[in-house]
Amino acid sequence: MNVVIMFSSFLALLAFGVPIAFCLGLSCVLYAFLADIPMIFLAQKMYGGLNSFTLLCIPGFILAGELMNSGGLSDRIIRFCNSFVGHIRGGLAQANIIASMVFAGISGTALADTASLGAILIPAMKKEGYDVPFSCAVTASSSTIGPIIPPSTPMVIVGTLTGLSVGRMFMAGVLPGILLGVGQMILTYYLSTKRDYPKSGKYTWRERWNEFRYAFWALLMTFIILYGIIGGIFSPTEASIVACLYALLVGIFVYRGLHAGNLPRIFINAAITTTGIMVLVGFANCFAYIMMSERVPRMITDLFLSMTENKYLIILLINILLLFVGTFMETIAALLTLFPTLLMVATSVGIDPIHFGVMAVLNLVIGLTTPPVGVCMFVAASIGRISLSEFTRANLPYLLLNVGILMLVSYLPFLTLWLPGLVM
Numbered sequence: 546m547n548v549v550i551m552f553s554s555f556l557a558l559l560a561f562g563v564p565i566a567f568c569l570g571l572s573c574v575l576y577a578f579l580a581d582i583p584m585i586f587l588a589q590k591m592y593g594g595l596n597s598f599t600l601l602c603i604p605g606f607i608l609a610g611e612l613m614n615s616g617g618l619s620d621r622i623i624r625f626c627n628s629f630v631g632h633i634r635g636g637l638a639q640a641n642i643i644a645s646m647v648f649a650g651i652s653g654t655a656l657a658d659t660a661s662l663g664a665i666l667i668p669a670m671k672k673e674g675y676d677v678p679f680s681c682a683v684t685a686s687s688s689t690i691g692p693i694i695p696p697s698t699p700m701v702i703v704g705t706l707t708g709l710s711v712g713r714m715f716m717a718g719v720l721p722g723i724l725l726g727v728g729q730m731i732l733t734y735y736l737s738t739k740r741d742y743p744k745s746g747k748y749t750w751r752e753r754w755n756e757f758r759y760a761f762w763a764l765l766m767t768f769i770i771l772y773g774i775i776g777g778i779f780s781p782t783e784a785s786i787v788a789c790l791y792a793l794l795v796g797i798f799v800y801r802g803l804h805a806g807n808l809p810r811i812f813i814n815a816a817i818t819t820t821g822i823m824v825l826v827g828f829a830n831c832f833a834y835i836m837m838s839e840r841v842p843r844m845i846t847d848l849f850l851s852m853t854e855n856k857y858l859i860i861l862l863i864n865i866l867l868l869f870v871g872t873f874m875e876t877i878a879a880l881l882t883l884f885p886t887l888l889m890v891a892t893s894v895g896i897d898p899i900h901f902g903v904m905a906v907l908n909l910v911i912g913l914t915t916p917p918v919g920v921c922m923f924v925a926a927s928i929g930r931i932s933l934s935e936f937t938r939a940n941l942p943y944l945l946l947n948v949g950i951l952m953l954v955s956y957l958p959f960l961t962l963w964l965p966g967l968v969m
Contacts, residue, residue, distance in 0.1 A: 548839040551576040555832075565878045566821065569828035576835055587831050594830025595823060598782055600705055603698050604819040605785020609792050610658075611811045613648075616796020616803040618763035620665060622647050625760035632747035635737020637673055638683045639730055641666050645687035646726045647767055649694035655876075655913050656818075658688035659921040663928045674743045677929045678939035679736070682914075685925040685936070686943035687729055689910045692876065694722035695771060696781055699906045702826070702880050706833075707888060709898055711781050715774060716968050717903045717961040721954045725907075725947065732946050762795045822877060829881030841886065849890045856894045860955050863887055864908060868948070871912020872919075879909050903961045904954055911947045914940055 555572040559565065577587055613619050626647070627640035641662065648658050663684040670680035692699045695715030704711035736742075748756070757764075770788055773779045779787060796803035849859060867887075870879050884905055891901040913921040916933055926936045954960050 547576055547579045548835065548841065550579060551835065559874075565874065566825040566828050569825070569832045569878065569882075573828060573831040573835060590831045590834050591827035595827050598780075600701065600823075600826065602696070602701055602780075602782040602785040603822055604815065605782065605789055606696060606698065607818050607822075608812070608815040609785065609788035610648075611815045612789060612792035612796055612803065613763070613766075614660075614664075615807050615811055616792060617800040618766070618792060618795060618802075619644075619648065619662060621760040621763045621800065623662065623665060625756045625764070627745070628748040628753045628756040631745040633734065634744050635675075635733055635742040636744045637666070637670050638675065638680070638733045638737060638742065641670070641683050642687040642690075642726055642729050642733060645684075645690050646694060646722070647764065649691040649722065655688040655691045655910055655921050656924065658691040659685055659924045662688070663925050667925065667928045671929070673745075676740070676939070678931050678935045679740075679742075681925040681929040681931060681936050682940040682943055683729075683733060684928075685914045685919075685921040686940060686947065687726070688921050689913055689947065690722050690725050690729075692906055692910045693718045693725060693903070695719065695774065696784060697906065698822075699876050699880055699910070700902065701781060702877055703884060703902045703906065706881065706885055707898070707902075709902055712774060712777075713899050713965040714902050715781070716965040717899050718906070719964050720960050721903060721907060721950070724953070724960065725950050728946050728950050729943060732942055736942065762799050766791050766795070825878055826881060829878055832882055833885060836882070836886070845886050845890065850893065854894060856896065857956065859890060859894050860896065860904075863891065864904075864951065864955055867905060867908035868911065868951075871909040872915045874912070876906070876909040876913060879912075880905065897958060897962060899965060900958045900961045904951070907951050907954055911944070911951065914944065914947075 551572045554575050555568050558568040558571060563571075573587055574584070576582075577584060623640060623644045626643040627637060630636050630639040630643065633639055644662055644666075645658050648662060663681075667677070667680045667684055670683075671677050691697070695718055697715065697718055700714040700718060701711055703709060704714055766788065769791065770784050773787065774781055774784050793803065849862060852862065853859065867879070867883070870883065874882075884902075887905065888898060888901060892898060913919045915922065916937055922933065922936055922940070926933055929936075
């Protein structure tokens with residue numbers, strides 16, 4: 546009965562617009578009060594959820610993204626991408642997607658991608674003659690590639706929760722991330738041709754070489770991080786610190802976009818974002834522990850298996866559940882509260898844990914661009930100064946595409962398992 550009250554209070558607080566972290570925390574406090582559990586117990590569980598070396602990479606990658614944006618690295622990446630695809634119909638939108646794929650190899654978060662690239666590209670696309678809702682939709686949808694291509698904050702959370710290899714999770718996300726990017730580029734070309742969006746003049750190979758030289762140090766950052774993690778030179782946490790130092794040095798001494806006066810604002814923005822995530826992780830750990838102690842995962846597993854033991858139907862049911870949850874719950878919160886339970890269901894019917902991890906992350910990041918609480922949707926719409934209804938209509942083709950790619954990834958395990966098996 547107590548756990549039912551806890552769930553009900555969580556959903557009620559969520560309906561009233563209370564931030565997700567406090568929904569989790571207050572519902573846990575209510576459960577502890579009803580079950581006569583000392584409050585110090587919740588504090589211990591919250592600390593236990595945060596006491597992880599792997600989680601330290603989250604503030605590192607967030608700070609690296611802030612330093613890149615302020616130091617001019619993001620702008621160089623965009624210009625380099627545009628030199629290759631700008632002459633195609635809708636070329637700036639294509640550059641938006643490619644830049645997101647490159648940026649994904651550095652920040653690991655969709656929100657950082659939307660905020661940093663969107664601040665540059667949405668006004669630029671508007672100036673070039675693109676519809677503003679379309680510009681916002683492309684920016685937000687392409688940012689969902691960030692948590693799939695390594696490094697990935699949600700995959701770090703999954704690895705921390707379950708003990709799965711973070712390195713294998715990273716490698717498993719490479720092909721689905723590329724598939725997502727290529728699919729979005731094809732759809733963008735179709736829509737741009739149909740709507741007669743602009744294109745720029747074709748760059749000569751000399752001009753492309755010049756843009757590459759200007760962007761070289763920014764592009765090298767992606768290579769250093771990925772090669773370092775894959776090659777076993779440093780862990781994801783160490784990679785995040787390397788990324789911060791690299792972005793700082795390049796921003797100050799090479800591109801000269803960073804100045805001492807900018808650093809306090811950059812550190813404060815990164816700290817605010819990190820604090821929100823870490824509080825969420827701590828409260829979610831309490832929530833997950835209570836569910837485990839009340840045997841909720843076992844009940845959900847039994848419920849799914851009572852419907853069917855067919856592996857492919859189980860995948861479909863889990864996809865439907867996670868797509869629904871992703872529309873109203875933030876990605877990390879959903880992973881923390883649901884992933885361990887659903888992993889039990891998946892492994893019981895023979896689904897590989899690494900494959901399921903990538904599938905679950907892809908499921909939930911799709912929700913970042915859907916109402917009512919898609920954070921990338923809010924950020925892109927606020928930059929473009931459009932309503933959420935305008936954004937939703939413009940984003941519908943990309944949403945359908947992303948769901949289609951999710952189904953491919955779900956039912957073709959080699960898309961996630963081939964590369965980890967080859968490399969690691």
